[in-house]
Amino acid sequence: MFSYTMLSWKMPPHNFFKLNVDGTRTSSGKIGAVGVIRNHFGDWIIGFHINIGVGEILDAEAWGLFHGLKLAVDLNIKNLLIESDSAVLVQLMQNSNFDIHPLGSLLCGCKNMMNKMEDAQLSHIFRECNATADSLAKCSILHELGLVCFDSPPVHAADDFLDDLCSITRARKTGNCFSI
Secondary structure, eight states: OEEEEEEOOOOOOTTOEEEEEEEEEOTTOEEEEEEEEEOTTOOEEEEEEEEEEEOOHHHHHHHHHHHHHHHHHHTTOOEEEEEESOHHHHHHHHSSOOTTSTTHHHHHHHHHHHHTSSEEEEEEOOGGGOHHHHHHHHHTTSSOSEEEEESSOOHHHHHHHHHHHTTOOEEEEEEOSOOO
């Protein structure tokens, strides 16, 4: 039997910033990555999307984390909560040995940037809690290759951003379709 759980984006605690990251991949293999950094009031600090080219979805998720962390380091952010809806990426980052993984160098770079901060915590969230990043991701491959930064929410992500600020919940279907 199916059930629904109501989920929403949560503001970070006082003195923390939050980075939400996401990646996308088309059926033709084009990949893009995005990230949004917000303060403890939920204010938009900076966002980005990047058209990476062609690859796998995990590549996109990892590049989103890398570019988001780079922006956070450049902004001298010391306390950062990082959220991704990629459970695989979060598990890889929690594994301390990247040596034999094809994305090892990239993941090691992410870990090094996290270690430069006083407090950086990466956790998995469901897509329903990552709606602003998800909205950005859908457009990340529609521009030329490269990085585009946003000082305010772009039109295609504004509604989800405002919903986040208002703690609007989104339904997540859980359970299975079999009942005994």
